[in-house]
Amino acid sequence: MYIIIVGAGNVGYYLAKTLLNAGHEVLLIERDKRRCALLSDELGEVVMRGRGDEIRIMREAGADRADIVVACTGDDEDNLIISQIAKWYFNVPRTVARINDPRNEGIFQQLGIDATVSSTNIIYHLIEQELETGEVIPLAALKRGNIEIVDVELTTRSPVIGKRISDLPLPPNALIVCIIRQDNAILPHADTVLEPHDSVIALVSAQDERLLRRVFAEEQSE
Amino acid sequence: MRIVILGCGRTGAALARLMAAEGHKVTLIEWNSDSLERLGGKFSGAVITGNGLDEDVLKKAGIEQADLFVALTEGDNRNLMAAQIARERFRVPKVIAKVNDPIRAEAYRERGIYTICYSLIGSAMIRDLAYDRPFGSIEEYNTVPPALKD
Numbered sequence: 001m002y003i004i005i006v007g008a009g010n011v012g013y014y015l016a017k018t019l020l021n022a023g024h025e026v027l028l029i030e031r032d033k034r035r036c037a038l039l040s041d042e043l044g045e046v047v048m049r050g051r052g053d054e055i056r057i058m059r060e061a062g063a064d065r066a067d068i069v070v071a072c073t074g075d076d077e078d079n080l081i082i083s084q085i086a087k088w089y090f091n092v093p094r095t096v097a098r099i100n101d102p103r104n105e106g107i108f109q110q111l112g113i114d115a116t117v118s119s120t121n122i123i124y125h126l127i128e129q130e131l132e133t134g135e136v137i138p139l140a141a142l143k144r145g146n147i148e149i150v151d152v153e154l155t156t157r158s159p160v161i162g163k164r165i166s167d168l169p170l171p172p173n174a175l176i177v178c179i180i181r182q183d184n185a186i187l188p189h190a191d192t193v194l195e196p197h198d199s200v201i202a203l204v205s206a207q208d209e210r211l212l213r214r215v216f217a218e219e220q221s222e
Numbered sequence: 223m224r225i226v227i228l229g230c231g232r233t234g235a236a237l238a239r240l241m242a243a244e245g246h247k248v249t250l251i252e253w254n255s256d257s258l259e260r261l262g263g264k265f266s267g268a269v270i271t272g273n274g275l276d277e278d279v280l281k282k283a284g285i286e287q288a289d290l291f292v293a294l295t296e297g298d299n300r301n302l303m304a305a306q307i308a309r310e311r312f313r314v315p316k317v318i319a320k321v322n323d324p325i326r327a328e329a330y331r332e333r334g335i336y337t338i339c340y341s342l343i344g345s346a347m348i349r350d351l352a353y354d355r356p357f358g359s360i361e362e363y364n365t366v367p368p369a370l371k372d
Contacts, residue, residue, distance in 0.1 A: 055325045077303040
């Protein structure tokens with residue numbers, strides 16, 4: 001795949017390296033001259049200097065043949081405009097925007113960004129999970145937020161422990177797609193039995209997320 | 223008219239004073255309280271200090287009842303994001319944004335946000351002055367001429 005990353009801060013830099021190691025074609029666009037020079041020494045021609053919100057730069061970057069554009073600068077407004085220009089002008093099939101202020105998630109989805117990643121939200125959910133077990137952690141939103149990919153970490157006290165997947169009272173618009181057990185990914189079938197500390201990855205429609213949460217949550221006296 | 227203006231730079235301050243003096247209900251949003259000095263002592267509108275991309279701040283400024291929203295900060299992208307929030311989230315009937323990059327200005331104008339591009343207007347006026355000829359229309363100057371399309 002050809003992936004253009006705009007913004008070579010720590011997030012953009014490590015993402016570029018990870019994708020390169022995985023064998024993808026990557027272009028990292030950064031507007032700061034010194035940062036560019038520094039990264040070029042290490043990554044070579046993969047680094048390009050310029051602004052990802054300028055159509056001329058994106059054309060030069062070959063955005064019209066990019067499979068994904070990732071906007072991960074430190075400014076939400078820049079990430080929004082970079083993603084929109086990639087979509088409107090270059091028909092990039094998938095745009096991913098980093099969100100710094102988690103409250104911007106909704107408006108980004110309303111404005112047509114395919115996927116948003118908010119590290120603030122992810123960390124918040126991880127902390128919240130420490131406090132309240134059985135938490136459903138959103139990993140990504142698809143189709144403008146109508147479908148979510150969520151991760152449910154099972155505790156020893158979850159009511160689903162020892163149950164088969166076919167016996168779970170899942171809401172209609174939910175599908176368990178993967179179970180992570182001790183760093184192994186298991187593709188589940190009806191007879192798969194859930195164990196403590198399983199990480200259950202599910203696709204769920206946004207309106208059924210609450211119902212899904214109830215299936216896995218331990219009984220709580222509130 | 224109820225008008226919400228984001229950004230108290232030179233244009234924001236001038237527009238706020240102009241429209242308030244003409245009897246409109248103006249609310250100005252500005253992040254930096256030092257910039258508010260530009261308003262002078264006679265400004266009759268309201269001022270909200272805060273981040274104009276924050277929906278709570280926009281609500282406090284009365285965006286839900288606004289007839290017009292104008293984004294005039296220093297940042298093109300900031301103006302375009304604020305304008306889209308005003309239009310899509312709060313359904314403000316008329317939304318105007320200052321955008322200095324001509325290409326970006328055109329891209330968003332085609333999508334319903336009226337953008338004003340000072341760099342295009344200024345350069346066209348200077349060209350006319352150079353030729354000693356009368357000025358043309360602002361509308362024409364505000365669109366990207368063929369010479370600037372790559």
